[in-house]
Each structure stands twice: as C-alpha cells, then as structure tokens.
Amino acid sequence: MVRFWEQRAKRGIVTEHPEWEEEMAALRKGLKKGIHKHFAGSLAIRMVDSGSCNACEAECNALSNPYYALERLGIHFVASPRHADVMLLSGVMTFNMLPHVLDAWEQIPEPKWCITLGDCPLLEAPFTQTYAIEGPADTHLPIHHHIPGCPPTPEEIIRGLLEFLKTLG
Amino acid sequence: MTSSRLIARYTIEHADHFEVITRYADTAETLHLPKEAPILPSLAAEHPAAIWFERKMQDDFSLRLEGTWDTRPLVQQEHFPHNTHPLLTSFDATQSLTPISAHPYPYETVDGDGVFEVPVGPIHAGIIEPGHFQFFQAGERILHLEVRHFYKHRGIEKMLEGTDPLHAWPIVERISGTESLAYQIAWRDILLQATRTELPESLRRYHALLLEMERIVHHLTDLGFIPNDAGFGAALAIASRLAEDARRQLKTLTGHRFGFGAVRQDIPAAYDPQQLLAWVKQLEQELQTFSDWILDVPSLWDRFDTTGILSRDDALTYDAIGVVARASGLPLDRRDTPWYRELGWECITETSGDVAARFLVRLREVAQSLTLIRHLAEDAAPVNTRLGTIEDGRYEAFAESPLGELYLTADLKGGRIKRFFVRDPSFVNWQVLHRMMPGNIIADFPLINKSCDLSYAGNDL
Numbered sequence: 001m002v003r004f005w006e007q008r009a010k011r012g013i014v015t016e017h018p019e020w021e022e023e024m025a026a027l028r029k030g031l032k033k034g035i036h037k038h039f040a041g042s043l044a045i046r047m048v049d050s051g052s053c054n055a056c057e058a059e060c061n062a063l064s065n066p067y068y069a070l071e072r073l074g075i076h077f078v079a080s081p082r083h084a085d086v087m088l089l090s091g092v093m094t095f096n097m098l099p100h101v102l103d104a105w106e107q108i109p110e111p112k113w114c115i116t117l118g119d120c121p122l123l124e125a126p127f128t129q130t131y132a133i134e135g136p137a138d139t140h141l142p143i144h145h146h147i148p149g150c151p152p153t154p155e156e157i158i159r160g161l162l163e164f165l166k167t168l169g
Numbered sequence: 170m171t172s173s174r175l176i177a178r179y180t181i182e183h184a185d186h187f188e189v190i191t192r193y194a195d196t197a198e199t200l201h202l203p204k205e206a207p208i209l210p211s212l213a214a215e216h217p218a219a220i221w222f223e224r225k226m227q228d229d230f231s232l233r234l235e236g237t238w239d240t241r242p243l244v245q246q247e248h249f250p251h252n253t254h255p256l257l258t259s260f261d262a263t264q265s266l267t268p269i270s271a272h273p274y275p276y277e278t279v280d281g282d283g284v285f286e287v288p289v290g291p292i293h294a295g296i297i298e299p300g301h302f303q304f305f306q307a308g309e310r311i312l313h314l315e316v317r318h319f320y321k322h323r324g325i326e327k328m329l330e331g332t333d334p335l336h337a338w339p340i341v342e343r344i345s346g347t348e349s350l351a352y353q354i355a356w357r358d359i360l361l362q363a364t365r366t367e368l369p370e371s372l373r374r375y376h377a378l379l380l381e382m383e384r385i386v387h388h389l390t391d392l393g394f395i396p397n398d399a400g401f402g403a404a405l406a407i408a409s410r411l412a413e414d415a416r417r418q419l420k421t422l423t424g425h426r427f428g429f430g431a432v433r434q435d436i437p438a439a440y441d442p443q444q445l446l447a448w449v450k451q452l453e454q455e456l457q458t459f460s461d462w463i464l465d466v467p468s469l470w471d472r473f474d475t476t477g478i479l480s481r482d483d484a485l486t487y488d489a490i491g492v493v494a495r496a497s498g499l500p501l502d503r504r505d506t507p508w509y510r511e512l513g514w515e516c517i518t519e520t521s522g523d524v525a526a527r528f529l530v531r532l533r534e535v536a537q538s539l540t541l542i543r544h545l546a547e548d549a550a551p552v553n554t555r556l557g558t559i560e561d562g563r564y565e566a567f568a569e570s571p572l573g574e575l576y577l578t579a580d581l582k583g584g585r586i587k588r589f590f591v592r593d594p595s596f597v598n599w600q601v602l603h604r605m606m607p608g609n610i611i612a613d614f615p616l617i618n619k620s621c622d623l624s625y626a627g628n629d630l
C-alpha cells in the first residue's frame with residue numbers, strides 16, 4: 001500500500017496524448033456548456049439495451065474511465081427511468097424486450113428524449129430482420145437523435161451527445 | 170459424475186425425423202426422433218445443465234421432453250404466440266410474430282415461513298445487458314436464485330440459415346461483442362475445415378495473439394468492475410485506464426476497438442510487433458503495481474473471500490467451464506494443447522471457488538496473456554490465404570473466449586448454412602450461478618455476478 005502511494009506521488013498526473021487531450025478538452029467544454037444551458041448542469045441518461053451484442057454497452061462503460069471521465073461534466077447514467085432526461089437505446093429491438101423498453105420509456109417524465117446508440121436500433125448493423133426482431137426502433141418510439149457506429153467509440157458518443165445538445169437550440 | 174462433461178445438446182431437422190446430438194467432452198451421441206412423436210429423454214438428472222438446452226429444443230423445434238421436471242418455455246416469453254417453433258424449416262425466418270396477451274411465466278417456488286421473493290430486471294440499474302433474476306429470500310439471506318434470460322433473443326441461428334458461410338462473418342463477429350475474436354477464430358476453423366485449407370503458421374500465431382488481446386481487455390475491465398461492486402472505486406479508475414489502453418492497442422492492431430473484421434482480413438502491412446511489445450512491457454509493470462496494491466487492501470478481501478462460493482463438486486455437476494470452473498479447481502481450458510503448452514501456457518486455477526478466486530484467476534491470466542503475446546509477436550508479412558471451395562458437411566470448432574469454452578457447429582449443404590448452432594460459455598455458466606447464492610446476502614449479488622461476468626447476448630442469441 002505504501003509503495004503504491006510512493007509510486008503515485010512520483011508519477012503525478014500524466015498526460016499521454018497532449019493533442020488528443022486538447023481536442024477532448026474542447027469537446028468536454030462544449031458538452032458542459034450545453035448541459036448547463038439545457039439541463040441545469042446535470043443530464044441524466046437511462047441506458048436501455050434492447051438486444052445489443054454488448055459492445056455498445058462496453059463503450060458506454062468506457063465513457064467513465066479516466067480518459068473520458070464523463071461524470072465530471074454532469075452526465076450521469078441513472079438507475080431509474082424516473083430520474084432520466086434521456087433514454088439511450090442500444091441494440092436491435094427484440095420481440096422479447098419491446099414491452100419492457102416501452103415500459104421504461106413511459107416511466108421517464110416529460111420532457112424526454114430518445115437517442116439511439118449504434119447501428120443496431122435502426123437495423124443498420126449486419127443483423128437482418130427475423131421473427132425475433134421488431135423492426136427498426138423508430139417504428140415504436142420517437143427517436144430524437146441517432147449516434148451511428150458499430151459500436152460508436154467513446155469519442156463518437158461524446159460528439160453525438162454534443163450534437164444532440166445542439167439540436168435543442 | 171456418471172459420464173464425461175456435457176458440452177451441448179442440439180437438434181437438426183430432417184425430412185422425416187429430428188436428429189438430436191449430445192456433445193460430451195470426449196464423445197458425441199445421436200438420437201433420431203420420429204416427427205410424429207418427437208419425444209426426447211432428458212439428461213437433467215445427470216447433467217442439470219442439460220435443462221436449458223432441452224427447454225430450448227422444446228421451444229425451437231416442438232420436441233417433447235421426458236424424464237425431466239422442467240418443461241417451462243425458455244426463449245419464448247409472456248407474449249410469445251403458442252405453437253410457434255421458429256427453428257423448424259417450415260417456419261419463415263422473417264415472418265413477424267403477433268404478440269398474445271401475457272401468459273405469466275411460472276417461476277420456481279420456495280416455500281416457508283417468512284420467505285419472500287425479490288424480482289430484479291429485466292432492465293437493471295447501470296449499464297448492463299437485460300435479464301431477469303428472481304431471488305428467494307429469508308431476510309437478507311438468499312435461499313435461491315432463478316436466472317431467467319433470452320430477452321435479447323435476436324434469432325441468430327435462424328438468421329444465418331441459408332447464408333453463404335463466407336458471408337456470415339459480419340453476424341458471427343457480432344454475436345457477443347466482447348468475445349468477438351473467439352467467435353471469429355471458431356468460425357475461421359469451420360471455414361478452414363470446410364474448404365480443406367491449411368492455416369499458415371504466421372496467421373495462426375497472429376490470431377492467437379489477438380485472442381489474448383481480447384482476454385486482456387476483458388479481464389482488465391473485470392479487475393476494475395469487481396472491486397467497484399464491493400465499493401472500491403479506486404480500482405476501477407486504474408483498471409479501466411489499463412483496459413482502455415489495451416482496447417486502443419487492439420484498435421492499432423486491427424483497425425477496430427473490438428477487432429470486428431480482423432480474422433477474415435490478412436495480417437495488416439502496418440503490423441508493428443515492436444510497438445506492441447513496448448506496450449506489453451509497460452502494462453506488465455503497471456499490472457505488477459496494481460497487483461501489489463490491490464492484494465494488500467484487507468477490507469476489499471474481506472468482501473471477496475468466501476463470497477459466492479462454487480464448490481468443485483457443483484462445478485463438475487453443472488459442467489461449468491471457463492474462469493468460473495478454473496476458480497473452483499477444474500483445469501478446463503481450450504488452450505490446453507501442445508501448441509499452446511510449447512508457448513509456455515499453463516492452466517491457471519484456484520481452489521476456493523469464491524469471488525476472490527475468480528478475481529485472482531483473472532489477474533494471473535492477464536499476466537499470462539502478456540507473456541504469450543511476448544512469444545507470439547513477431548514480424549509477419551501478409552500471407553494471402555486462399556480458401557478453396559466449400560464442401561458440404563458438418564463441422565465443429567472450439568475456442569477459449571475470455572469467458573470460457575466456446576463451441577460452434579455448422580451443417581453446410583449446397584454451399585449454404587443449413588443449421589448453425591453455437592453454445593456460448595455463458596449458456597452453461599448461467600445455469601450454475603444459482604449454486605453460488607445460498608448463504609450469501611442479496612447485496613452481494615452484483616459482486617458475485619460481476620465476478621463471473623457472463624454474456625447475455627451470447628447466451629440469448
């Protein structure tokens with residue numbers, strides 16, 4: 001334990017990719033401003049997976065690693081839809097998940113927005129229609145914004161959220 | 170144990186009968202069931218893990234089960250229309266289903282004074298895949314857990330039927346994203362067999378390296394999230410940074426952060442083993458620091474030790490595999506081959522079967538994967554492998570995904586996929602999860618579940 005802190009002190013804060021850091025800093029600033037303006041500094045997201053391959057979730061989890069540290073900007077992934085402003089939907093809409101997704105959407109108080117994450121919800125990923133898939137998500141929900149990618153990288157998700165904020169004016 | 174380890178049970182439909190294949194570790198058995206009376210004798214008594222395979226066959230093919238206590242639907246949930254068996258050839262893959270009014274699912278029951286149930290899911294708090302957990306509680310203590318899945322069922326098996334095997338790649342690599350490289354390697358092996366093609370050694374080594382990269386990302390992520398579920402967030406901050414570095418290395422190698430598309434391509438001309446080895450060296454040091462630090466946090470190990478124990482006997486009875494089995498003392502790993510042993514691979518096991526053991530297996534496996542990469546990274550030129558023409562037949566392949574043994578089979582006919590069957594390691598391990606629960610408190614469930622880190626997507630298909 002002592003050794004750990006020694007190393008930690010010796011190392012200090014490391015910036016490994018200065019250019020990338022600069023770009024991220026600009027993105028973060030934009031996000032923070034947008035969130036401040038439209039959501040009083042705190043944007044609550046309820047992530048719902050309606051049939052993903054789990055890579056989209058992995059990238060969302062990566063958003064909280066120290067490189068991206070999304071929480072610092074006031075973006076929170078919340079446990080209950082009742083605390084959410086936004087539903088972030090990943091995966092194809094499966095027959096078995098559809099009623100639960102609609103249920104979660106209903107529980108989110110107005111005003112609310114649905115953002116689709118990755119190519120799956122709009123059926124643009126390689127998966128083809130089967131009996132178990134209930135068409136593209138926009139046939140069931142009002143999709144306000146889409147973040148494309150398979151999966152979208154954490155950076156692309158951050159850019160996507162920024163674009164979403166811009167659509168709000 | 171009456172017979173050897175059960176790997177999978179699945180059905181292939183023929184004109185006048187169903188063929189049921191039971192794959193064990195060292196043999197396979199085949200049953201032919203007439204279509205007028207497709208009655209399948211259950212293996213549930215000897216192999217409890219056969220239950221989901223059998224219930225799935227009942228849903229998919231209308232087989233009738235005999236000699237089992239569990240004939241509830243598995244994949245077909247509350248709104249699923251009756252008498253619908255999507256894997257029958259007569260069923261059109263793209264037809265849409267008309268939901269029926271809900272017929273409640275009969276959960277298992279536990280009786281007794283004061284026993285109550287806690288339903289959790291399918292949508293969970295946090296960023297996780299959906300699935301349902303039904304807890305049977307006596308106060309804080311868990312008496313029993315029923316795991317109910319298949320919310321994410323996409324119909325992958327049916328989706329692939331009729332596809333040209335060479336065009337199946339994009340779907341196969343997206344069945345379970347965090348195990349994508351293992352799926353790709355298994356699919357590669359199927360195609361190699363079907364086209365009677367030899368794999369050039371340099372490509373074999375390169376793919377093996379990618380598989381270890383996938384394992385490193387996966388395990389590092391868990392090494393952060395497991396302590397985080399015990400309230401130790403600092404570990405997540407460190408391990409998730411290391412995992413992100415590894416993910417970026419995978420992107421440098423393959424052009425994709427999860428390696429989608431990597432195995433069907435050639436070794437990239439830009440492949441730079443020296444750059445990779447420099448990162449390996451750095452991670453080895455950081456891992457050592459992480460390991461020295463985290464092994465020395467007594468309050469954390471207080472939570473890990475003796476939590477969620479899977480006994481060796483249960484692991485055997487339930488045919489457990491992967492990290493879960495190895496942490497309970499079973500040396501089961503598909504890399505157990507002379508080829509890997511020559512690279513210095515050894516099976517890593519622990520004996521205590523608890524969260525601590527599963528954490529330690531992962532920690533040691535990351536170190537081992539790094540050593541393997543040291544041996545596998547070498548200058549390699551593109552090899553331009555040409556696959557021959559596809560020959561009809563039945564092929565099977567295995568791979569050791571970060572979760573455990575992956576089993577994939579394909580029946581090819583007329584150059585197309587007639588039947589695609591895959592058994593994700595999670596499909597077996599989900600069925601053993603409940604054995605880790607009795608005596609634990611419900612608050613420790615996320616920790617125990619995370620220590621197994623199973624795939625929902627690969628399980629639900």
Ligand code: SF4
Pocket residue numbers: 051052053054055056090091092117118119120121125149150151152343346
């Ligand atoms: S969009 Fe791609 S990465 Fe995301 S869930 Fe779908 S297949 Fe997986």
